[in-house]
């Protein structure tokens with residue numbers, strides 16, 4: 001039985017503190033993650049593997065680079081919903097960007113694009129960004145190896 005009156009409901013203050021729940025965008029990217037999977041060896045120009053020792057989650061990310069731009073990107077996350085959603089959004093943000101632009105994507109930009117993420121889950125957004133940076137470093141080292149040949 002609802003014992004609250006209409007007056008009481010109207011008096012509920014609007015919550016303005018830190019986000020304590022997943023936004024619709026986070027739930028969407030978790031339920032329907034973009035760019036999931038891995039690129040085949042012959043399409044992989046860079047690969048990154050990172051983990052978060054604090055929670056044991058792991059992230060693998062592949063990139064294919066054409067004319068200095070990220071042509072294809074794929075990831076596999078062995079992590080929580082926050083890690084999956086932020087990695088999915090990260091791949092959406094990075095796809096089509098130049099290597100320099102992709103390198104500058106921050107975890108804050110990923111979180112902002114998702115409309116926020118609970119404070120205690122913010123570290124999850126670092127996994128994707130770190131994996132992308134590792135994949136870019138791998139691409140760079142493959143480039144210099146090719147030049148030395």
Ligand code: FES
Pocket residue numbers: 052055056057079080081082083121123124127
């Ligand atoms: S709790 Fe570890 S990445 Fe989300």
